[in-house]
Amino acid sequence: ANPFTYKTNEGIPPTYSDNFTNSTLVGTNILHSLKWLDNIGLSGYIFSFCNGTWDGSDCLGDSNWANNSFNKCVEINISNVGSTTLKDFPAYINLNKDEDMLLDYSDLRFYNSSCNNGGTELAYEIESYTSSKADIWVKIPNLPSSGKIISVYYGNNTAVLSGENSTGVWDDNYKMVQHLEEDPSPGGTGDILDSTSNDNDGTATTSMTTDDQVTGKIDGSIDFDGVDDYIDMGDNASLEPSTFTLSTWFKTS
Secondary structure, three states: OOOOOOOOOOOOOOEEEEEEEOOOOOOEEEEEEEEEEOOOOOEOOEEEEEEOEEOOOOEEOOOOOOOOOOOEEEEEEEOOOOOOOEEEEEEEEEEEOOOOOOOOOOOOEEEOOOOOOOOOEEOEEEEEEOOOEEEEEEEEEEEOOOOEEEEEEEOOOOOOOOOOOHHHHOOOOOOOOEOOOOOOOOOOOOOEOEOOOOOOOEEEOOOOOHHHEEEOOOOEEEOOOOOOOOEEOOOOHHHOOOOOOOOOOOOOO
């Protein structure tokens, strides 16, 4: 139906075209245009409004909305199976894709509070993604035994730079984090990438092939034959702590 009841003297309604809105982001001035043309050649219509709160001179967003560059938010409940508070904990999140998320998930921003409740932006790393979901690690500064609700903001209808910060997810206590998602066949030095700031990238031995990259718990993994397959991580001083904890996912044949 036509949004207006205007008609020409001859009773002929105008035609409408190019219905356009430049943005739906909270706290921005919205420009909406709707072109019309009547039977005698008169045309044009345009107006703007504030999608937020008008203070008399500026358009303001909701003061509790953590990021006005994005107009949607979803809450995520992070569980803690232990009995103590975890500090700077990298939590794994399997995030289902919403239709308003960009195809490469570059519009994601995580915050340490529930939606519409402010908060501090959290570092995150996208390990892999598809058209339906993304595998993401998010650094939680404090994860109490009762769990924690965080939020992810998204929904920007233009291309934006990714907010990823993989080295920020893994603090100084992590000397090396290998997701083993790369092709181990002979290539350049350091092809097997470390996500920490230590840059302990590895080089697969020449005995390994593309077929050694196999499906893993998250994204890819590497199949070692138990004979002569290995990855050389070098001798960086960061890999020589006096005490350490080694954590890995593996599947026996």
